[in-house]
Amino acid sequence: MTEDTNGAPREPGSQWYDGEAGPLVRPYAMTGGRTRPGPSGVRFDLIALVTLATTASGTGDDTTLGPEHRSLIDLCRPETQSVAELAAGADLPVGVVRVLLGDLLELGRVTVSRPVPPAQLPDERILREVIAGLRAL
Amino acid sequence: MVPEHSDASEADTAALALKILVAGGFGVGKTTLVGAVSEIRPLRTEELLSEAGQSVDDTGGVSQKVTTTVAMDFGRITIRSGLSLYLFGTPGQDRFWFLWDELSQGALGAVVLADTRRLEDCFPAVDYFEHRHIPFVVAVNCFAGARTYGAHDVSRALDLDQGTPVVLCDARDRASGKEVLIRLVEYAGRMHTARLLNSVG
Numbered sequence: 146m147t148e149d150t151n152g153a154p155r156e157p158g159s160q161w162y163d164g165e166a167g168p169l170v171r172p173y174a175m176t177g178g179r180t181r182p183g184p185s186g187v188r189f190d191l192i193a194l195v196t197l198a199t200t201a202s203g204t205g206d207d208t209t210l211g212p213e214h215r216s217l218i219d220l221c222r223p224e225t226q227s228v229a230e231l232a233a234g235a236d237l238p239v240g241v242v243r244v245l246l247g248d249l250l251e252l253g254r255v256t257v258s259r260p261v262p263p264a265q266l267p268d269e270r271i272l273r274e275v276i277a278g279l280r281a282l
Numbered sequence: 283m284v285p286e287h288s289d290a291s292e293a294d295t296a297a298l299a300l301k302i303l304v305a306g307g308f309g310v311g312k313t314t315l316v317g318a319v320s321e322i323r324p325l326r327t328e329e330l331l332s333e334a335g336q337s338v339d340d341t342g343g344v345s346q347k348v349t350t351t352v353a354m355d356f357g358r359i360t361i362r363s364g365l366s367l368y369l370f371g372t373p374g375q376d377r378f379w380f381l382w383d384e385l386s387q388g389a390l391g392a393v394v395l396a397d398t399r400r401l402e403d404c405f406p407a408v409d410y411f412e413h414r415h416i417p418f419v420v421a422v423n424c425f426a427g428a429r430t431y432g433a434h435d436v437s438r439a440l441d442l443d444q445g446t447p448v449v450l451c452d453a454r455d456r457a458s459g460k461e462v463l464i465r466l467v468e469y470a471g472r473m474h475t476a477r478l479l480n481s482v483g
Contacts, residue, residue, distance in 0.1 A: 192299040192368045233325035240330040272471045278361035
């Protein structure tokens with residue numbers, strides 16, 4: 146996959162890094178150089194679920210949003226998406242998606258489910274439901 | 283924990299996602315297993331190495347301006363509206379261990395895929411989950427032509443803790459993959475109950 150499609154000129158001296166070295170990205174260009182989500186510092190789990198905020202009205206304040214923000218919103222429109230699915234759907238690295246989601250969260254455009262606390266399992270009822278669901282597949 | 287939300291507008295607040303990891307050596311069939319049981323074509327997500335891996339992956343000389351990525355395949359099984367299971371194939375190479383720490387956060391459990399022709403490939407995964415007390419089952423992918431060993435032989439060869447399930451499977455087969463997951467969820471439930479009992483006893 147060619148990741149170098151941002152139109153950014155190649156950094157002098159980086160040309161030695163050829164195709165065999167694996168995909169190269171300049172991923173945080175889309176986030177204005179930020180590598181961490183907003184001041185809240187939340188770290189979205191890969192399976193944190195992202196839902197469009199029902200209160201968010203239309204596209205009024207979309208001027209503050211970049212195209213990548215908008216594509217994330219579009220992906221969430223049909224149904225709730227996990228962070229991993231958003232990254233795959235938007236073809237963006239997870240780290241970048243986390244920063245963009247932080248923006249959307251602050252703007253009140255999305256809600257994000259809390260990560261499961263470590264060492265805490267869902268209750269027995271849920272586990273039974275999962276087992277029954279798997280059997281029924 | 284959310285105390286009570288019986289009337290919560292489902293799928294919104296009550297949506298729950300569970301995470302299961304699929305680990306094992308390179309080429310043992312992790313993505314195959316994910317694909318066999320997933321309702322969606324396995325998707326690929328990329329994690330940036332510069333995030334956590336600078337000490338692990340030598341990016342010296344490339345500066346922070348250029349970043350390589352590591353891909354992880356994942357799939358999804360919807361149990362019902364608002365309850366989904368996500369399966370993540372863990373990156374096989376040892377140098378991506380740091381990613382496992384994040385992946386295993388809050389994971390329900392793990393499947394360690396093993397190939398009896400090179401059983402040692404799954405040692406690191408077994409060690410990893412044992413040390414972190416993450417419930418896991420060993421699924422022996424029975425490749426055609428591979429000499430078949432019994433579950434007991436594999437359990438002994440891997441020196442597994444007593445009770446850790448070993449399942450013979452065919453990673454390409456949906457029914458077989460389902461069975462592996464069911465065994466894992468059952469086992470995770472038992473481990474959880476045992477821990478609760480220990481904590482009160």
